[in-house]
Amino acid sequence: MAQAARSEKLSIVVTANQWWWDVEYQSADPSKTLRTANELHLPVGVPVRIQLKSSDVIHSFWVPNLAGKQDLIPGRTSDVTITPEKIGLYRGQCAEFCGVQHARMALNVQVESYADFVNWWERQLVPPKPPANALAAAGYAYVTSGPCSVCHTISGTPAQGRVGPDLTHLASRRSLAAGTLPMGKGNLYGWVADPQSIKPGNRMPTIGLEPDQLHAVVAYLETLK
Amino acid sequence: MTVPAHVREEDERLARERKKLARDGSKLKGARLEARLDKSWARPPGIIGWISTVDHKEIGRRYIVTALIFLALGGALALAMRMQLARPDSALIGAARYNELFTMHGTTMMFLFAVPVMQGVALYVLPLMLGTRNCSFPRLAAFSYFTYLFGGLLLWGAFFLNIGPDVGWFAYTPLSGPEYSPGKRADIWAQMVTFTEVAALAVAVVIVCTILKQRAPGMTLARMPLFAWAMLVTGIMIIFSMPSVALASAMLISDRLVGTHFFNHFEHGDALLWQHLFWFFGHPEVYIIFLPATGFVSVIVEAFCRRPVFAYPVVVLALVATGILAFGLWVHHMFTTGLPRVGYSFYTAASMTVAIPTGLQIFCWLATMWDGRPRLEVPMLYVIGFIVTFVIGGLTGVMIASVPLDLQLHDTYFIVAHFHYVLIGGAVFPLLGAIVYWYPKITGRMMNPTLGKIQFWMIFLGFQLAFFPMHLSGLLGMPRRVYTYPAGLGLELPNLLSTLGSLVVGAAVVLFVVNGLVSLFRGAIAPDDPWKAPSLEWATRSPPPPYNFAHIPVAESRTPLWDQPDGLPVVTGLRVDEKELLVTTVVAAAPDMREPVPHASPWPFIAAVAVAIVFIATIFSPWALAMGIVPAAIALAAWFWPKEIKREPEPVIT
Numbered sequence: 001m002a003q004a005a006r007s008e009k010l011s012i013v014v015t016a017n018q019w020w021w022d023v024e025y026q027s028a029d030p031s032k033t034l035r036t037a038n039e040l041h042l043p044v045g046v047p048v049r050i051q052l053k054s055s056d057v058i059h060s061f062w063v064p065n066l067a068g069k070q071d072l073i074p075g076r077t078s079d080v081t082i083t084p085e086k087i088g089l090y091r092g093q094c095a096e097f098c099g100v101q102h103a104r105m106a107l108n109v110q111v112e113s114y115a116d117f118v119n120w121w122e123r124q125l126v127p128p129k130p131p132a133n134a135l136a137a138a139g140y141a142y143v144t145s146g147p148c149s150v151c152h153t154i155s156g157t158p159a160q161g162r163v164g165p166d167l168t169h170l171a172s173r174r175s176l177a178a179g180t181l182p183m184g185k186g187n188l189y190g191w192v193a194d195p196q197s198i199k200p201g202n203r204m205p206t207i208g209l210e211p212d213q214l215h216a217v218v219a220y221l222e223t224l225k
Numbered sequence: 226m227t228v229p230a231h232v233r234e235e236d237e238r239l240a241r242e243r244k245k246l247a248r249d250g251s252k253l254k255g256a257r258l259e260a261r262l263d264k265s266w267a268r269p270p271g272i273i274g275w276i277s278t279v280d281h282k283e284i285g286r287r288y289i290v291t292a293l294i295f296l297a298l299g300g301a302l303a304l305a306m307r308m309q310l311a312r313p314d315s316a317l318i319g320a321a322r323y324n325e326l327f328t329m330h331g332t333t334m335m336f337l338f339a340v341p342v343m344q345g346v347a348l349y350v351l352p353l354m355l356g357t358r359n360c361s362f363p364r365l366a367a368f369s370y371f372t373y374l375f376g377g378l379l380l381w382g383a384f385f386l387n388i389g390p391d392v393g394w395f396a397y398t399p400l401s402g403p404e405y406s407p408g409k410r411a412d413i414w415a416q417m418v419t420f421t422e423v424a425a426l427a428v429a430v431v432i433v434c435t436i437l438k439q440r441a442p443g444m445t446l447a448r449m450p451l452f453a454w455a456m457l458v459t460g461i462m463i464i465f466s467m468p469s470v471a472l473a474s475a476m477l478i479s480d481r482l483v484g485t486h487f488f489n490h491f492e493h494g495d496a497l498l499w500q501h502l503f504w505f506f507g508h509p510e511v512y513i514i515f516l517p518a519t520g521f522v523s524v525i526v527e528a529f530c531r532r533p534v535f536a537y538p539v540v541v542l543a544l545v546a547t548g549i550l551a552f553g554l555w556v557h558h559m560f561t562t563g564l565p566r567v568g569y570s571f572y573t574a575a576s577m578t579v580a581i582p583t584g585l586q587i588f589c590w591l592a593t594m595w596d597g598r599p600r601l602e603v604p605m606l607y608v609i610g611f612i613v614t615f616v617i618g619g620l621t622g623v624m625i626a627s628v629p630l631d632l633q634l635h636d637t638y639f640i641v642a643h644f645h646y647v648l649i650g651g652a653v654f655p656l657l658g659a660i661v662y663w664y665p666k667i668t669g670r671m672m673n674p675t676l677g678k679i680q681f682w683m684i685f686l687g688f689q690l691a692f693f694p695m696h697l698s699g700l701l702g703m704p705r706r707v708y709t710y711p712a713g714l715g716l717e718l719p720n721l722l723s724t725l726g727s728l729v730v731g732a733a734v735v736l737f738v739v740n741g742l743v744s745l746f747r748g749a750i751a752p753d754d755p756w757k758a759p760s761l762e763w764a765t766r767s768p769p770p771p772y773n774f775a776h777i778p779v780a781e782s783r784t785p786l787w788d789q790p791d792g793l794p795v796v797t798g799l800r801v802d803e804k805e806l807l808v809t810t811v812v813a814a815a816p817d818m819r820e821p822v823p824h825a826s827p828w829p830f831i832a833a834v835a836v837a838i839v840f841i842a843t844i845f846s847p848w849a850l851a852m853g854i855v856p857a858a859i860a861l862a863a864w865f866w867p868k869e870i871k872r873e874p875e876p877v878i879t
Binding site for chain 2: 018056057058060062064067068069070071073074075076078091093094095096097098099100101102103104106179200201
């Protein structure tokens, strides 16, 4: 795996959406293709070509400490080549006004050693384990068959929506809702219960979960490491 | 060849009639002349007279006052935004409202304040400065004012009805297109732009024509005041750049209203087309705002240093060069869009080159001050504030002309700092100086100089406090047009400082308004030429009579009032029983012909109302265009209805 990834050029497609980032790591082997959201992992010292697309309006890809801006324009594909030189966590941010939540459209970029990067990739390819306890299992049932699954994908489950961010390893990410909140149980509660009060105007509706449903959904989401 | 009898008879009849006409001259001067001119130049009284006036001074004054009201409104929005940004993650103003605020702020400042106020000052000052009795096409100027006013009312009315635009003053497609901006907000933006385009184009035509054809006899192009040169270049720039945004806004509104696909890439439109069209207008726009301000600076520097501006031809050529280069810069707003890199070099080169003519002008002003005897009165303080601030803004401008740097700084607060340095420093400071400078001419009273000096220092220092930290927040990575920012990125302090500075600027503006209003009633009575300035507007009364000059002055130098302290030579022979002015040749300003001045008429106002109805109704239905042109056509027909043709003698002035 490590050898394979090293030999082929690392190719990443970042697609901007109102107001989150879809990230796809491409591979010649379709089973190795990885989709995630709002988080970019890059191996240090390796030139990476990132293709940039937009699914709606014009956005701009900007990780100030790694490279200059490049707009993402619907109907066009642009690209930026980045060779990260230092391991660390970098913050990216949409830099072209793209509508009501332009301010809350950040991207975490983790630059890590090549081995860590490959590890991460492999871990991300493994679908999360089915929930062990009853509460999380109830959450699994709700999330994968209820309204969440219309927009979100959790690989290895019936939830295969493509409108919203991929949630497969949600709990392993550093933040929620494109950098709006740090990842954590309390913020998951807040976000799932009422996303419109935290990031008004975003595309995720406030569903109005019953308390027991909310407990179950958050318990399940927390298992998505 | 013998002259046929009937032609000779006609000539003789004309010669007899010519003697009957009342003209100014050696027999008709002084109070008697002024009484007759007052009678023929008076406008009808009352509200009808108010909407019918074709006096360039009344129209110019309205333009200035209206634009300053929009400045205050736009400034209030800026203060609201600064309140929201004072702290990280602030919840004072929500995301949607904040986006409306910065859209309204940018749109108001660019379309409703900066361009109109410069045109308003030009409309007021230029005919006086050029020694003529009215602007050319004064009915067009009246029409332009009302069109502009209705456009402003549309935008602000919509804002107060909570349907104000929220797509940014640049309204990039596809965000402003039908799919991502449902509702009427973006349509209101697009039609407001249409209003201001029409208004600005109309005034530009008036200004260019006034400058080229109505200068006082003897005022050759080479003797023209530098403000007139600046406005000539500006007017021509407006004529070339406005059609581009007119096209863009028409395409946008038809995409939104009738389903065309100019900017829809799914149907082979192109989102970037908007940016090209918008910035082909948008960049010259910056110089359309800045060049008139350089005209103010030249005039003020000259008057307060008691020396003609150093190297007049250099300043003129710099103005012309800036006007031309301004059309080769627009892509520097688009460096991040991924256009071919080779082309970028051209736009980088052009963007850096434009610093040269601007720098030349600054050195000419500095040399004027160096060689003259500067009096540090309020307008001169503004000029000094302008030079300091504008040079900083110009230097950051050269920085961001370079592509690699721009890729980092584009759309950050560094850019916000840069363009406020060049627009407030480069245009608003000279404008405030110009208002203080011409206030006595316009109102007949002086503004309070003590308040003026306090106010200058408040606005100058408050400005630096508000905008200098923005360079830092931009370098720290704060993007523009964000309603909030997270804590912990080092953005707290610069933003707090900016907010404090903006409050000082706000207080200074309030003080300016108070000074302007109080001085209107309590100010010292102004003599004709309170600053001992050299140009022709100071040769007439303060405030000037409706006909500006009892006799048309003759300019024998660039600084006629300094060179002819015992009174200017004048031309005579204009009719006094009718409104008439003198048209001169383009280059040499030799007397060419007498031109009747249009009478006051309500039709420009009615035409503006009809056009406003068309523009506003097309937001809601495409049929409005078909039906709305009928009243507009009727109004225009009435406006241009030919008057009864009387064979009147047309003697040539020799």
